[in-house]
Amino acid sequence: NGTAYTFTVTATNSVGTGLASAPSGSVTPKGPQTITFANPGTQMFGTTSSMGASSSSGLAVSYTAISPTVCSVSMAGAVTYLATGFCVIQADQAGDGAYMSAVSVTQLFAVTAGLPGAPLVGSATAGDKQAMVAFTAPAMTGGGAIVGYTVTASPGGATGTGTGSPIVVTGLTNGTAYTFTVTASTSAGPGAASAASNSVTPKGAQTITFTN
Secondary structure (H helix, E strand, O other), rough: OOOOOOOOOOOOOOOOOOOOOOOOOOOOOOOOOOOOOOOOOOEEEEEEEOOOOEEEEOOOEEEOOOOOOOOEEOOOEEEEEEEOOOEEEEEEEOOOOEEOOOOEEEEEEEEOOOOOOOEEEEEEEEOOOOOEEEEEEEOOOOOOOEEEEEEEEEEEOOEEEOOOEEEEOOOOOOOOOEEEEEEEEEEEEEOOOOOOOOEEOOOOOOOOOOOO
């Protein structure tokens, strides 16, 4: 395999073998090859991974994304997940002087929602044993809907939850200074925490009694 050949033909009868024909055209025998390409399983939006297909010939495999709105792939097999849905990747090996082209192998797998980015924290406002924290939704949602937010106080770790801004955190200690961080959650779980808010100190209410 991989060597070019031409051929001549002679005829033989009882007298002997005659003259050879003119040479045939040149042909090169080639060996078969196959592609091994395991399904990578479910992947997460916003991440990258590397495909691991190989050929029995040892020649490099090339890749094509059949679903380019969901995923993209380099010729070397580096995949970026662009949206939720189903990613379809095709592996090919075109052959060379010694090997025929391989039969293409295709893998289909799900791309699920990933973790959201960090919200942008706004201002915190202190109350009596509580604080109200404003924030802005993260720019990157992870490909899925945000199902809730959690505001966490520091120190102490008291939390408040809600579906939007602002969120009130109760159970704080008056006279203690607090900062707050905010996380967003999707079906994949909670994402990264925001930067810390401004520091506020809850204070108790007071009244004046004034007798004439």
